[in-house]
Amino acid sequence: MVANALRVGYGRAVLAMLSAILLLVGLLGFQAAGVAALQDDAEETQANATVRVVHASPGAPEVDVLLDGLLLAEAVPFANATDYVPMAPGDHVLQVVPTGGTPDDAVAQVDLTAEPAAAYLFVAAGPLAEIEGRLYDVSLDDIVPDNARVRVVNAAADADGLALAVTGGDTLFDGVGYGDATDYIDLVEGTYSFDLRNAEDLALATVPELVIEEATAYDMVAIGAADGQGPSLLPLLTQVSPPCGAVLSLGEGDVACVRLVHA
Structure with missing residues (x-):
């Protein structure tokens, strides 16, 4: 009788321990999933960066500016600047092309790693034959x-x-x-x-x-x-x-x- 009681008590103790372990594992998994979800939400809610284009190349006609191959600013005339245009944080390529041009027509190109909520000036400068793109941070x-x-x-x-x-x-x-x-x-x-x-x-x-x-x-x-x-x-x-x-x-x-x- 005593031996049977001990075996029953021992079995119950083992079951209780296993249940506690499973509960702890479940809680840890839930917590990890919650942290991952919060990290995902934080990444999704990062504020956009912004960029403004300045055409400062004397003798150059109106130009387009491409962001990652897509039109960002169209027909920007000399000695003029665009309004700020939003872009997602991360790595980008900015290109100056003749109006209506494609990435293959780029006359100037700059790589940009945009920080969340940052502001930039992208300046097309230099004479037409030597036009170049220059990038400047704007202090906010x-x-x-x-x-x-x-x-x-x-x-x-x-x-x-x-x-x-x-x-x-x-x-x-x-x-x-x-x-x-x-x-x-x-x-x-x-x-x-x-x-x-x-x-x-x-x-x-x-x-x-x-x-x-x-x-x-x-x-x-x-x-x-x-x-x-x-x-x-x-x-x-x-x-x-x-x-x-x-x-x-x-x-x-x-x-x-x-x-x-x-x-």
């Missing part, structure tokens, strides 16, 4: 309240060592070589006139009465001479979200904001 970092950020992008192959100055005031950048982009600097919001100057300090172009708005990035793109006209300056604006502390009037300094949703 928070901007100090009441300020904008400004930089120079030199896409003028015939104008090296450029400077940008406030008309009648301070020089903001100098010695900017062809193909280079300066770092951004902060500039207090207001209305400014800007002079683009060469290495001899001669004014090449002026942008009068440009309204500089806070929480905005300004890319001042220098474009080369064409059709007997001198270089020009193309201001490109990118809206940058202000810090949450500024939006909520929480003052300056390091401020963290939390949004609560009762669902």
Whole structure:
């Protein structure tokens, strides 16, 4: 009797242990599946990147720009820029082609690994016979309240060592070589006139009465001479979200904001 009771008790203990093990395995599997699903959801909800095309090749006709072989921007004229166009994060190929052209007709090509929620300038620059594509990141970092950020992008192959100055005031950048982009600097919001100057300090172009708005990035793109006209300056604006502390009037300094949703 005692032996039988022991065997029964032992059997029940083994069954209970096996049940616990199976339950644990099931819970672990469910947890792993949940983590994988969350990772999949995170990948699916990554914010798109954006790219803006600038045609800065003097003498070149209107051009198309292809993204991975598909039309991204059509018939972009010289000295003009498109609006931002969304694209998925990841690896891409950008190509400049004659209007109506195919990838085989590309006259310039750039590979791009687009980061989620990032912004880029794709500039077609250089003379027609030597046209090339250049890529620049646009900073979307928070901007100090009441300020904008400004930089120079030199896409003028015939104008090296450029400077940008406030008309009648301070020089903001100098010695900017062809193909280079300066770092951004902060500039207090207001209305400014800007002079683009060469290495001899001669004014090449002026942008009068440009309204500089806070929480905005300004890319001042220098474009080369064409059709007997001198270089020009193309201001490109990118809206940058202000810090949450500024939006909520929480003052300056390091401020963290939390949004609560009762669902």
